[in-house]
Amino acid sequence: MVLQGQRVAYTLKRSVRKTLGLRIDQRGLTVGVPVRVGLHDVEAFIRSHAAWVVEKLHARPAPVVPPVFEPAEGAIIPFLGEAWHLRIGRGNNRVLWHESGPEPVLELALRAGGDARLLLLRGLQQKGLELFRNRVEAFCLRIGRPLPAVGLSSARTRWGSCSTRSGIRLHWRLIHLPLGLIDYVVAHEVAHLVEMNHSPRFWSVVESLYPDYSAARKALRQAGASLPHI
Template sequence: MSAAAVELREIILGGQRIAYTLRRGARKTLGLRIDHRGLTVGVPLRVGLREAEAFIRSHADWVVEKLQARPSAPPAAAFEPVEGASIPFLGEAWQLRLGRGNNRVLWHEQGPDKVLELALRGGADARQLLLRGLQQRSLELFTHRVEEFCLRLGRPTPAVGLSNARTRWGSCSSRSGIRLHWRLVHLPLGLIDYVVAHEVAHLVEMNHSPRFWAVVESLYPDHLAARKALRQAAAHLPSI
């Protein structure tokens, strides 16, 4: 099977946006498979997208039920902010250093090693200080990226805030603006930009219609590959 025979797509079932893999191959029938990677739809080579999605919708109840019944991944072990621990920031490993100070987070980017120093006042909580430092940097970065993508669309920049949602990386509302999950800051900038582009596109289309995806495509042409990479990377983020 050629690489062109595999597509990453999305469909709305029961009011939910569901990602799926569409595989065209030398087969005679259409089939559905659900495993730890999600939904895969196998179709003959000549079957078009409209027919494939009609087939998925005809099994919508089964698909939604099976996806919801999948066992959830075990929670990641809590990250321990100890001397020498490694933590990802923008896709690169930073080494933690614990020192004394007035509860500040210091970012040392010079030299061969990237060091994140927690300058702790006596008795201070290292985890809380680390969390505060990461969230501060994430808000600064996310605001800058939202401004950049809004500029490309010729739209005013909305309010930008952080979220800690359990199931979504971002949200966009005409009332509260754009909110992005602070843990995205662990990921490479390219994946952060994909999420930002997705939410900024909602400023034009508050839905997931073909028009919406056309806006996403204009902002981030490789969004299908980025969505797949984001799902894979999410399983390896530290839990702070």
């Protein structure tokens, strides 16, 4: 929509609430909306606060864009919250995980002309998908639900999603984080198998799966900003 001559995108979040609300952060404008409020009323509400929205959007600090991670000999890559050292070797385009020794080593065994970044990405995503499936299955067993399809995501603003059609999708970059934070995201998405909303009943399911979810949400926001961009 256009506010004071400026095109403004927004994210709509419906929930069990009584009033509309506006929030502006690094991701932009988010509108909290009661379940039964129509889009026409939502945009009328935004327009009634146009001056505030435009002012706050302009006042946001410029986002800090971390540099792209360069896979080079000796570089450090976080994996499950631990620092792994990269080794660039020769081979048939395989990723080798060396856990023994004084420090864990992730070796990229490249064939001649191989792309180290793509090989690293493939290795991390393969490990991520395997782990995520195991964790989703463990949480599903706790609530007596069958294991849904589990896939990877590269969404820009969401760590995970749950759909009755496509199952659970988790952002592959979660593999950089400690298992405790991964489990919070998994618990959140598995809870959607019971409640496809963010109602109090939904958060009750989350709490039953992950009691300290509030602290994990805060830690996830902080940790997410420091992850490497591959």
